[in-house]
């Protein structure tokens with residue numbers, strides 16, 4: 074299981090004068106959970122947007138399963154097997170939870186019955202079973218985050234890009250979500266996750282990549298990266314070491330950047 | 331896979347079909363035929379605007395194309411109207427595709443899309459008003475030949491039933507679409523275009539398919555209108571009135587629902603006629619524009635108080651209000 | 662040295678061209694004024710006020726009625742109608758458009774469409790479809806400028822439009838309400854949090870838009886006709902200008918207005934009145950399709 078599923082080669086994105094992502098490179102091996110961390114505004118969401126086809130890179134390339142997908146539009150990348158969630162949740166507010174998930178399920182199923190059945194199954198798997206008939210617009214934050222996850226999952230992706238699916242959840246909700254994410258990986262889906270909740274990153278990820286001001290400043294196993302003083306300085310500023318230690322002693326507490 | 335709306339459609343169509351057997355008033359029949367034509371145009375609008383959330387202010391472009399195609403194919407090319415009808419629909423659909431291709435590829439949405447459709451309709455109106463081929467300002471007369479083979483009937487009820495058949499077809503089409511993958515994708519992009527793209531929906535293609543279908547249906551309404559009145563000019567065929575009616579009926583009846591356009595068109599035009607009569611009696615003569623004032627007020631009221639239209643209101647009346655989560659436990 | 666006949670014809674053509682150009686610029690200035698109201702509302706609320714054209718028609722009828730019924734000169738009417746239409750615009754937004762649309766953009770589009778239908782047809786019911794104009798003693802006065810004869814009312818309209826634009830600019834730059842409007846247009850939630858009454862600001866913006874229309878109507882009536890549908894022609898022109906100049910951009914509206922005035926006047930000269938209008942629509946469509954941010958791009 075060491076074949077690289079996703080290879081990001083020197084991706085750069087400029088918005089006018091601002092370089093949001095600056096020659097960032099990373100590799101995600103199939104079957105792993107990789108973390109992407111970095112302070113606010115580091116360019117994580119922008120990098121996700123380029124991997125999923127929502128932003129065109131200024132330069133650089135995205136390879137998926139060895140194929141150059143840099144020029145593919147977003148919907149074709151999803152068809153190729155790259156699914157994403159949105160940091161700012163984007164529910165189809167007027168539709169029920171089931172119908173929301175079904176839109177994802179339709180990607181590989183033409184029939185209504187099959188798509189709805191798959192939506193039900195995925196919904197139950199992420200813990201939305203009791204809420205399938207509710208309008209998505211009425212969900213709590215935790216429910217919406219699960220819905221983001223469920224919809225993306227319903228497209229049967231090979232690679233799942235999760236952008237802060239734990240943000241805004243309370244510690245007990247986070248504890249509920251972590252095994253859900255683990256089970257998705259066990260189901261054979263490779264995951265790249267952006268997360269500020271350090272505890273989750275530490276416990277979930279096989280490998281962590283650190284982005285700061287658009288640059289990739291470190292990659293490696295979570296513990297090694299967390300102990301890297303350069304990372305601490307760049308990522309969390311002064312006094313970072315103490316806070317990481319604190320969050321390690323106090324499992325589940327979200328680490329506010 | 332039988333649509334859940336099959337039975338209501340059947341009932342509605344039977345009721346409408348029986349109407350001219352009981353009431354024989356010519357005025358009523360005329361009114362109903364016209365109302366169903368508007369309903370058909372509105373059903374077309376609803377596919378794109380109601381399900382797809384792309385509000386066109388210029389469906390006159392498709393209505394007019396259908397109408398002129400129907401008239402011109404007969405008058406200038408000697409085509410039989412039964413053969414001209416599908417051609418008119420195809421031409422309308424083609425115009426829809428072309429406008430959609432330009433507008434959606436340029437990523438126009440919301441007010442921008444509304445304005446560009448309006449502008450296209452106006453361009454067509456000005457051209458049709460200036461071009462000798464379309465009869466220019468004098469308009470286009472389709473010769474009167476009362477024969478069934480000529481889609482002109484001695485018995486006006488037959489034409490009414492023909493229009494009703496089109497409406498029924500559009501109802502079935504809408505109901506099927508609403509339950510299909512295409513329908514789910516169309517609604518998804520209405521609710522949130524980015525989210526739809528992330529789930530693998532080719533939004534450009536779906537929108538193009540929707541506007542093409544929508545234009546084809548509205549063009550059929552235009553074709554029927556031409557055949558009903560046997561006269562066309564640019565202000566009738568491409569005039570803003572039909573753009574407004576086609577948009578108003580679904581909004582008043584229930585946006586993005588199977589029956590919304592039909593119910594809206596009947597309610598709207600019925601109220602328009604009633605207010606014309608009532609105020610005409612009051613002021614001792616016809617007051618121009620009264621029905622449209624009523625339409626405008628209804629549009630504002632619908633947006634303000636009945637966002638799901640008459641159907642939504644009806645729903646609220648006959649069904650118990652849905653209990654809030656966990657709020658059902660009463661001792 | 663006497664002119665050759667060919668040369669004289671050329672001079673004549675240049676004169677016609679120049680006068681079309683001048684006419685276009687003068688009409689364009691009033692168009693700019695109309696577009697200014699539209700772009701102001703767009704800049705702040707980020708929506709299109711579809712009732713803009715109908716409001717202009719109403720203002721033109723008001724000018725006509727003031728002149729015909731009360732004998733008030735249109736230029737004097739500016740003093741009465743501007744505050745009146747400000748109040749009208751304010752009330753429409755505050756009590757109709759705002760509450761009815763529940764904060765959704767597409768609802769605002771529909772509500773203002775509804776308003777335009779109501780206003781236009783109320784005018785039709787009241788005044789029928791006859792076309793009306795007013796007779797003022799200076800209606801046919803001209804100003805001679807070399808070989809050019811410029812109609813006096815149009816010259817007045819040209820300068821008055823720029824004066825109004827300048828006043829509006831001063832209001833936006835130097836008054837408290839102007840600053841509040843700019844704050845709301847940039848960051849609605851932030852402005853609301855810092856205590857700016859957003860609904861009031863929205864209504865004032867609508868009021869200013871309607872006030873621009875009142876002035877425009879007073880400037881137009883000495884040379885224009887009015888009937889219940891006249892606003893349609895103007896509003897599409899105004900949309901075109903706003904799109905051309907960039908939605909929400911005030912200098913864009915001014916320059917766009919002048920450009921459209923000239924294009925209309927020249928294409929009218931070469932293609933005739935009815936087809937001349939097509940030029941405007943085609944520009945409109947082209948700009949929307951090719952550069953939706955407008956030539957001076959000011960879209961949020």
Ligand SMILES: Nc1ncnc2c1ncn2[C@@H]1O[C@H](COP(=O)(O)OP(=O)(O)OP(=O)(O)O)[C@@H](O)[C@H]1O
Pocket residue numbers: 088091092093111112113114115116117118119120160
């Ligand atoms: N569409 C855009 N236009 C201009 N600038 C943008 C755009 N999107 C992002 N940026 C800027 O690019 C930088 C990176 O933003 P990005 O959202 O990728 O950061 P992030 O790492 O996801 O931050 P966070 O942890 O807060 O989610 C920021 O400075 C942001 O303001």
Ligand SMILES: [Mg+2]
Pocket residue numbers: 117118119160236
């Ligand atoms: Mg982010």
